[in-house]
Amino acid sequence: MKAAVFIIVGMTVVGIVGGYFLFRSPDDGDTRSNAPVVSGDSVRTENGTQIIHIVARGGYSPRVVTAQADMPTRIEMETSGSYDCSSALTIPSLDYTKQLPATGTTIIDVPAQSKGEVLTGLCAMGMYTFDIEFV
């Protein structure tokens, strides 16, 4: 009888904890920024060049950007009091590594990417990332 009560209590605890992980949104873990995961406002076109604006501070915002393939592209990395490791930026597929200034705008020229290409940027430790998906 004691064992049965134990099992019931145990299953209830597992159910509550499991439910918490099941129903919280994946973003709740990231309390460092209230950044939108996907943003349409971060891409603009100037003189035939598409400019992707990404903010680096406690992570990258937005974390996923959809961009146009086959178009000269420029990433505008904005830092603003960014003293965390998101300022130590690496974009492996471009062979790009740079310590961004704590505050400022850093331009990264990107050759036109083909459709389906995904450009991933990450911090020095690889814990923050952003993806630019070319469509």
Ligand SMILES: [Cu+2]
């Ligand atoms: Cu990091």
